[in-house]
Amino acid sequence: MNEISFDNNWEQLGKYPIVTEHDIVKIRQLVRHHAKEARMGIVEQTRITTAVSELFRNMFNYAEGGDVLIERGNIDGKNALIVTCIDQGPGIEDLELAMSDGYTSGMGMGYGLPGTKRLVDRFEIQSEKDKGTIVRVMKWR
Amino acid sequence: MSEKIVFEKAKERIEHIEDVLSSVAAGDLDVRIEAEIEDDLTGVEEAINILIEDLTYELKQSKKMREELEEKLSKIEDQQKTIIRQQDDLLELSSPVSKVWDNILILPVIGTLDSQRAQIMMENLLQKIVDTGCTMSILDITGVPTVDTQVANHLLKTVTSARLLGADCIISGISPAIAQTIVHLGIDLSVIKTKATLQDAMIYAMRKNNQLTHGKIKSDHLSETEETE
Numbered sequence: 001m002n003e004i005s006f007d008n009n010w011e012q013l014g015k016y017p018i019v020t021e022h023d024i025v026k027i028r029q030l031v032r033h034h035a036k037e038a039r040m041g042i043v044e045q046t047r048i049t050t051a052v053s054e055l056f057r058n059m060f061n062y063a064e065g066g067d068v069l070i071e072r073g074n075i076d077g078k079n080a081l082i083v084t085c086i087d088q089g090p091g092i093e094d095l096e097l098a099m100s101d102g103y104t105s106g107m108g109m110g111y112g113l114p115g116t117k118r119l120v121d122r123f124e125i126q127s128e129k130d131k132g133t134i135v136r137v138m139k140w141r
Numbered sequence: 142m143s144e145k146i147v148f149e150k151a152k153e154r155i156e157h158i159e160d161v162l163s164s165v166a167a168g169d170l171d172v173r174i175e176a177e178i179e180d181d182l183t184g185v186e187e188a189i190n191i192l193i194e195d196l197t198y199e200l201k202q203s204k205k206m207r208e209e210l211e212e213k214l215s216k217i218e219d220q221q222k223t224i225i226r227q228q229d230d231l232l233e234l235s236s237p238v239s240k241v242w243d244n245i246l247i248l249p250v251i252g253t254l255d256s257q258r259a260q261i262m263m264e265n266l267l268q269k270i271v272d273t274g275c276t277m278s279i280l281d282i283t284g285v286p287t288v289d290t291q292v293a294n295h296l297l298k299t300v301t302s303a304r305l306l307g308a309d310c311i312i313s314g315i316s317p318a319i320a321q322t323i324v325h326l327g328i329d330l331s332v333i334k335t336k337a338t339l340q341d342a343m344i345y346a347m348r349k350n351n352q353l354t355h356g357k358i359k360s361d362h363l364s365e366t367e368e369t370e
Binding site for chain 1: 256
């Protein structure tokens with residue numbers, strides 16, 4: 001899988017830390033707001049909001065929180081909303097396994113990552129054991 | 142005056158300055174250097190006196206500011222306590238379970254379903270099921286804007302535990318957008334009875350009720366709605 005690059009010409013809309021469970025709600029509301037601003041429909045808004053909610057929860061549950069970067073940029077000629085989640089958690093040992101339906105390392109249902117991937121237009125993940133995980137999702141209209 | 146006496150006198154005064162400075166350093170800001178004669182040293186002595194005055198003033202200011210800050214901090218702490226208390230109150234308030242009909246309970250869920258709320262909600266519902274002996278309960282999630290896997294998981298757990306107590310759970314109020322999202326996430330909610338609106342759930346529950354009490358569907362109105370569905 002390709003390395004996630006931070007050298008982009010995207011417009012940064014904000015960077016926020018996830019520390020408490022309340023942050024998850026607060027920041028996903030922000031994401032919904034930005035999706036609305038990007039004139040996405042209600043279904044698209046719900047999709048991206050749910051997708052980032054999954055990612056935020058993963059960070060909160062497994063990595064003791066992390067940072068969220070919300071950006072807007074041009075992807076293949078489309079105006080995209082880009083959300084990047086960065087944590088310094090334990091990392092994911094087997095990405096292929098984590099991306100398969102029904103697998104869970106904790107108490108979840110096992111649909112978090114693969115489900116998130118189905119909800120967005122582009123999904124990138126990069127993880128190193130004991131170093132952390134970066135997940136980037138993109139949604140366009 | 143011989144040079145020696147002048148020197149002795151100057152030495153004395155310098156020692157006095159030293160004493161005053163060390164008193165100030167020790168925290169005594171009331172001491173001042175008393176100038177007896179006017180000469181070159183007087184300027185230095187006065188300058189030191191002015192410095193002590195300034196220092197006293199600044200210290201008073203910073204003490205005042207510290208007190209103000211501490212007052213503000215304690216106010217903020219009080220507010221924080223109020224917020225926490227209100228959050229707890231809200232948790233209790235936000236999961237009302239009401240009996241709306243014979244045998245039928247309704248639990249309207251509004252807002253965000255985090256683990257703590259989900260837990261309280263489940264406890265309230267299960268307790269009410271036991272207390273009232275109702276065997277139908279409706280969980281209305283019209284007011285829940287985001288259903289992710291954790292929320293779905295909480296709902297599944299609530300329904301499963303209600304079932305263990307012998308009560309059927311119906312979930313109502315899933316919006317079209319949330320329905321599509323749930324499907325894409327890959328969550329299987331087919332084990333749960335779901336209805337689009339609270340009204341549908343209510344009709345379903347009442348019909349079930351009639352079946353339970355009379356062994357068959359009695360009301361013509363209710364059987365009609367089933368056909369049109």
